[in-house]
Amino acid sequence: QVQLLESGGELVQAGGSLRLSCAASGRTFSNYRMAWFRQAPGKEREFVASIGWSDGTTFYAASVKGRFTISRDNAKNTVSLRMNNLKPEDTAVYYCTARALVSTSYDYWGQGTQVTVSS
Secondary structure (H helix, E strand, O other): OOEEEEEOOOEEEOOOOEEEEEEEEOOOOOOEEEEEEEEOOOOOOEEEEEEEOOOOOEEEOOOOEOOEEEEEEOOOOEEEEEEOOOOHHHOEEEEEEEEEOOOOOOOEEOOOEEEEEEO
């Protein structure tokens, strides 16, 4: 089955940088989009960024655009989220997700990795 394993979440000071990684397995993802979502305590789930596995097209939430970069390494079956200039409001559990292009929702989710940005 599809398995998405996030890693890289840490406690970091505001202004710092962090790279999250997602190891994807169990499926050929050529017809998938991969995305990062996050959920902060007391807040709703929020889309962060997405990338087409094959075509590399990217989308970003306005709140992170210019600071975060999503990328993928098809050969390594990994998806990364480089986060720069982190802010306390970036504190959340970050989830790696995937959806088939024919699907309307991100159906596969990792377990999440905690990112805490201290002020």
